[in-house]
Amino acid sequence: MRRGCVGKLSSMRVVVFRLGHRYVRDDRTTTHLFLVARAFGADAAVYCGQRDEELERSLMRVKESWGGSFEVGFVRDWRSGLQEYKGNGLEVIHLTMYGLPIVEVVEQIRSSSKDKLVVVGGAKVPKEVYSLADWNVSVTSQPHSEVSALSVFLHEFFSGEELLRSFDGGRLRILPQERGKRVLRKNAF
Numbered sequence: 475m476r477r478g479c480v481g482k483l484s485s486m487r488v489v490v491f492r493l494g495h496r497y498v499r500d501d502r503t504t505t506h507l508f509l510v511a512r513a514f515g516a517d518a519a520v521y522c523g524q525r526d527e528e529l530e531r532s533l534m535r536v537k538e539s540w541g542g543s544f545e546v547g548f549v550r551d552w553r554s555g556l557q558e559y560k561g562n563g564l565e566v567i568h569l570t571m572y573g574l575p576i577v578e579v580v581e582q583i584r585s586s587s588k589d590k591l592v593v594v595g596g597a598k599v600p601k602e603v604y605s606l607a608d609w610n611v612s613v614t615s616q617p618h619s620e621v622s623a624l625s626v627f628l629h630e631f632f633s634g635e636e637l638l639r640s641f642d643g644g645r646l647r648i649l650p651q652e653r654g655k656r657v658l659r660k661n662a663f
Contacts, residue, residue: 487589488631489564490624492521493552493603494596506621507594508533508546514628515636516592518545522552523596541644556593556606564591565608569623570599573610580630583609592627594620 490511492504504526508519512533521529525548533546549555560566565588583590593603604610613623628636640647649656 486587487518487564488516488628489559489589489591490516490519491552491556491559491591491593492519492523492596493593493599494523503619503621504529504596505532507624509536510621510625511592511628512536512542512544513636514625515632515639516628517543518547520547520549520555522549522555525550537644539644539646541641541647543643552600553602556591556603559591560606564589566591566593566606567609567611567627568593568599568603568607569613569620569627570595570604570610571612571615571617571623572604573612575615576611576613576627576630579609579611580627583611584631584633590631592624594624596620 490507492507504521508521508529511519519533530546530548533544537544549558556566565583565586567583567590569592593607595603611627613626645660647658649658
């Protein structure tokens with residue numbers, strides 16, 4: 475069982491690596507990308523480009539409120555960051571509409587027990603990323619958002635088990651119901 479959550483997903487570590495965050499311009503997209511990473515089973519997210527401490531604080535507030543052990547980090551240079559993760563044994567999966575279809579490679583990716591670094595682009599992805607990647611994977615070969623690509627990839631990678639996951643340690647929890655909204659506070663569960 476993975477630290478900080480209830481429900482078996484995988485014993486390997488999954489880190490999302492956001493290329494080229496631009497302060498203010500990308501803050502909403504990067505925030506949504508990291509929220510998806512957290513909710514869909516990743517252990518951590520790292521970004522490069524411009525440092526955005528408000529982004530980091532925002533994600534830590536989500537973790538404090540909703541639980542789990544998700545971490546957010548920053549690396550100044552994407553190339554050295556990517557090479558460091560790869561040098562530490564993580565397999566690099568680059569999500570790109572130009573890659574091999576996910577349905578053809580997800581089982582091969584899933585069957586490797588090595589930790590994973592899932593790379594998602596921002597603006598223009600440097601050509602070197604394609605060659606550093608162990609897999610260049612497309613969710614679809616049509617233009618779409620990196621947020622949607624990440625959610626579909628993680629859903630396929632974890633075989634849907636991430637949807638059954640619950641998070642330890644938060645102050646808030648939603649009580650699912652057919653209609654209305656019900657949020658339980660820590661002393662209520």
